[in-house]
Amino acid sequence: MNLLTDLLDEPLLLLFVILFLGSLVGQIKIKGLSIGAAGVLLVAIVFGHFGYQVSPIVQNLGLSLFIVAVGLQAGPRFFRMMRTNGLIFGVISLIVVVVSVIITFIVSKIFHLSSALSVGLMTGALTSTPGLAAALQATKDPIASVGYGIAYPFGVLAVVLFVQLLPKILKVDLIKDFNEANNPIKTADSPRSDND
Helix, strand or coil: HHHHHHCCCCHHHHHHHHHHHHHHHHHECCCCCCCHHHHHHHHHHHHHHCCCCCCHHHHHHHHHHHHHHHHHHHHHHHHHHHHHHHHHHHHHHHHHHHHHHHHHHHHHCCCCCEEEHHHHHHHHCCCCCCHHHHHHHCCCCHHHHHHHHHHHHHHHHHHHHHHHHHHHCCCCHHHHHHHHHHCCCCCCCCCCCCCC
């Protein structure tokens, strides 16, 4: 057992063990539902509970890689969506943030929570890792990470249930809807493209 704890004290090995175990946890499906990449964070929370840590340099690098990956993934569609539905998505985003801030403010006053813990809870519930980074920088209090860790699993669960379960409940075929939106039915009167 000492060999295992000695190995996990090596930061790089610890990082890869968490990534490996988190990926395995994320792939587990229960009735067709899985938590995906969020499994890595949940495993990291468990390791953090037992006192394991990675250096701040690795934390900053990880956050930077996460933000770059999200930017590269969203980039091709971002400007197109902004031109077509940008205003609608902007208003929805603003409503979500304003409602979250109001609820966080009310809950923090009722339960006499510190501002750092409250902001951490809000960023965790919204599953906003960049929000956590901003909260840590603004408050300079590591308790924001605790709030994030408490609320994050519930935020992920809500997203998983909403995205994966709601279409099943409403009997919506997302793949069919996606194909219909991106591949309209062509008739003899449809304009011809270079591929036709």
